[in-house]
Amino acid sequence: GQQVMQIPQYQHVQEGEDFTTYCNSSTTLSNIQWYKQRPGGHPVFLIQLVKSGEVKKQKRLTFQFGEAKKNSSLHITATQTTDVGTYFCAGNHNYGQNFVFGPGTRLSVLP
Amino acid sequence: DARVTQTPRHKVTEMGQEVTMRCQPILGHNTVFWYRQTMMQGLELLAYFRNRAPLDDSGMPKDRFSAEMPDATLATLKIQPSEPRDSAVYFCASGTYRGGSGNTEAFFGQGTRLTVV
Secondary structure, eight states, X not given: OOOEEEEOSEEEEETTOXXXXXXXXXXXXXXXXXXXXXXXXOOEEEEEEOSTTOEEEETTEEEEEOTTSSEEEEEESSOXXXXXXXXXXXXXXXXXXXXXXXXXXXXXXXX | OOOOEEEOSEEEEOTTOOEEEEEEOOXXXXXXXXXXXXTXXXXXXXXEEETTEEEEOTTSOXXXXXXXXXETTEEEEEESSOOGGGOEEXXXXXXXXXXXXXXXXXXXXXXXXXXEO
């Protein structure tokens, strides 16, 4: 079946360090979304990428969609304690179908 | 501020009891999802509806789970009978499917934390 994998599963960083999580799909994606879930909270939408090779930025967050539309990455520059949480990618393999969520990367930021 | 509303927020029940979780999607959204989240399995899609019609419920144990949308403002997820392994956080999410553009973002409710003892 269609699978979306994420690495790493966990990441502990010192405040101010950079962080990257990678998302890989077994099949080509129509688009990909990224969500953040704070501890005890619910997933909150961050961004959607649609085009091959697309790069989008939100302040310290940079999102990238691979040329083959099978992988994506989220990079956080100079992490802050407010970045703590689990970051999920969600791949849409065909327009109109549901998103398949990756297992998430849990980020801890040590002050 | 539009949001997805789920009730109850917490539920503790005894094994064998029926559990009903409710979700009010955002008005105007045509797609509703039910997810289950556990530490071991992450976010699992249980079922989703478009324009109130069930499109996929393959992630749901059919013998004990059922999902319905009696109207556009209410989605329900029912477990009967409940078992300890059903303990998890159940999220409802809604969004909009726009034909060739695919799905827009999913807005999640705050979840129902279910504990079956």
